[in-house]
Amino acid sequence: MERALVAEDVRREYGDRVALDGVSLSVDAGEVFALVGPNGAGKTTLVRALTGTTDIDGEVSVFGESPATVAKSRLGVLPQEFTPPERLSARELVAYYAGLYDDPRDVENVLADVGLADTADTHYENLSGGQRRRTCVGATLVNDPDLLVLDEPTTGIDPAGRRDLRRLLADLADGGTTVLLTTHDMTEAERLADRVGLLADGRLAAVDSPAALVAEHGGENRIVVDLVTEPSEDVAATSGATAPSPAAAADALDETGHRVELRDTELVIHGIAAEEIGSVVDDLEDTGIAYDGLEWRQPDLEDVYLAVTGQAVTGGGEPIAESTDTDSDDTEAETPAKPSASEGETEVAQ
Ligand SMILES: Nc1ncnc2c1ncn2[C@@H]1O[C@H](COP(=O)(O)OP(=O)(O)OP(=O)(O)O)[C@@H](O)[C@H]1O
Structure with a gap:
C-alpha cells in the first residue's frame, strides 16, 4: 500500500510554546484520516507541517517526496482561513482555479459535487458561510487531487450540507483519493474517518479506527x-x-x-x-x-478523548494565544492561492 503521508517526530515551537511535540504519523493512500482535538491542540500546525507551509524539525513526506517538491497537481489543500476574491461568483471562482491546471475537472461537475449548482452565479460575498466553505472545498477538487487536506472543511455548513460533504469525501476515498481532515466534531470524525488521530497539546495521544478506539478506551454503556x-x-x-x-x-x-x-x-x-x-x-x-x-x-469518541487525554474535546481547550511569531511562512499560509505561472498549477491553499 502506497503511503500518502508520513510524518516522523515532527516538532514545531512558537517561541517557548510547543505546538507540535514529536508527532509521528502515516496515512495510506485511499484512507480517510481525521485529526481531532480542541482549540490549540495543534491540528492546523500539523496540517501546515504536512503540507510544507511551516518550518519544522523532523521529517515529512507526501507520496514519498518532500511537500516542497511533490507535484502540486496531486494535492488539494483547504486551509482553515481561506478568503478568495469576493467579487467573483462561485462558478467563476471554481473556473478560475480550474483554469490553472492543464487537465482540470469539469467546473459544473465540481459545483454539483459541493452542492452549489443552484447558487453558482451568486457572488462569493453574498453566499452564506456554509456556501462559502463549500465553494472553497470545490476549489480544492478542480485538479482531481490524489491527496485532499482539509482543515475544518465543515465549519459553518448546516447538517444537511455536512452530510452531503461527508458523502462526497467518502465517494472520493472510494475512488482512491486520500483525505486528511481536521475537526472538533467527534461525531463527524466517527462517521467519516477510517482512522482518527487524537491530538492533545501537540502530541498524538492515540491513533486507530473509531471503533477500535471506542472499544479500547470508551468505557461502558x-x-x-x-x-x-x-x-x-x-x-x-x-x-x-x-x-x-x-x-x-x-x-x-x-x-x-x-x-x-x-x-x-x-x-x-x-x-x-x-x-x-x-x-x-x-x-x-x-x-x-x-x-x-x-x-x-x-461510549463514543468524546469519551475516548477524555479517557486518553484527560481533557474534554468539546470544552474548547486552551485559548489560542496571540501570535508572537513573525515567521514569513506563517503569514503566507493564510494567504489565498496565487497562480503559479511557471507550473501552470495552483496551490489552492498553500
Ligand atoms: N503563528 C503562531 N504564533 C504563535 N503561536 C501559535 C501560532 N500558530 C499556532 N500557535 C500556537 O500553537 C498551538 C497550536 O495551534 P493550532 O492552531 O495548531 O491548534 P488547532 O488545534 O488547529 O486549534 P483550532 O482548533 O483553534 O484551529 C496553540 O497553542 C497556538 O496558540
Whole structure:
C-alpha cells in the first residue's frame, strides 16, 4: 500500500510554546484520516507541517517526496482561513482555479459535487458561510487531487450540507483519493474517518479506527441522571420524590448495587445494558431521587478523548494565544492561492 503521508517526530515551537511535540504519523493512500482535538491542540500546525507551509524539525513526506517538491497537481489543500476574491461568483471562482491546471475537472461537475449548482452565479460575498466553505472545498477538487487536506472543511455548513460533504469525501476515498481532515466534531470524525488521530497539546495521544478506539478506551454503556438540586413542589406533588443532596442521592443509589459516579449535579450509573434501563428507573423512584431527566449513553469518541487525554474535546481547550511569531511562512499560509505561472498549477491553499 502506497503511503500518502508520513510524518516522523515532527516538532514545531512558537517561541517557548510547543505546538507540535514529536508527532509521528502515516496515512495510506485511499484512507480517510481525521485529526481531532480542541482549540490549540495543534491540528492546523500539523496540517501546515504536512503540507510544507511551516518550518519544522523532523521529517515529512507526501507520496514519498518532500511537500516542497511533490507535484502540486496531486494535492488539494483547504486551509482553515481561506478568503478568495469576493467579487467573483462561485462558478467563476471554481473556473478560475480550474483554469490553472492543464487537465482540470469539469467546473459544473465540481459545483454539483459541493452542492452549489443552484447558487453558482451568486457572488462569493453574498453566499452564506456554509456556501462559502463549500465553494472553497470545490476549489480544492478542480485538479482531481490524489491527496485532499482539509482543515475544518465543515465549519459553518448546516447538517444537511455536512452530510452531503461527508458523502462526497467518502465517494472520493472510494475512488482512491486520500483525505486528511481536521475537526472538533467527534461525531463527524466517527462517521467519516477510517482512522482518527487524537491530538492533545501537540502530541498524538492515540491513533486507530473509531471503533477500535471506542472499544479500547470508551468505557461502558451508562445512564446519566440530571438531578433536581432545588426542592421542587411539582416533583414532590407528582411523585412524592424529594430532592436529596447529590451526594445523598449517589449513596442511596449505590446501596441498590449500581456503580454510581457523582459528577457535579449528574449521577452517572455505569455498566447499564439497554434492557436494564427500566430497572434503573424503578430504583431511582424507589430511592426517592428527584431528577429532571436521564439519558442512556453508549461510549463514543468524546469519551475516548477524555479517557486518553484527560481533557474534554468539546470544552474548547486552551485559548489560542496571540501570535508572537513573525515567521514569513506563517503569514503566507493564510494567504489565498496565487497562480503559479511557471507550473501552470495552483496551490489552492498553500
Ligand atoms: N503563528 C503562531 N504564533 C504563535 N503561536 C501559535 C501560532 N500558530 C499556532 N500557535 C500556537 O500553537 C498551538 C497550536 O495551534 P493550532 O492552531 O495548531 O491548534 P488547532 O488545534 O488547529 O486549534 P483550532 O482548533 O483553534 O484551529 C496553540 O497553542 C497556538 O496558540
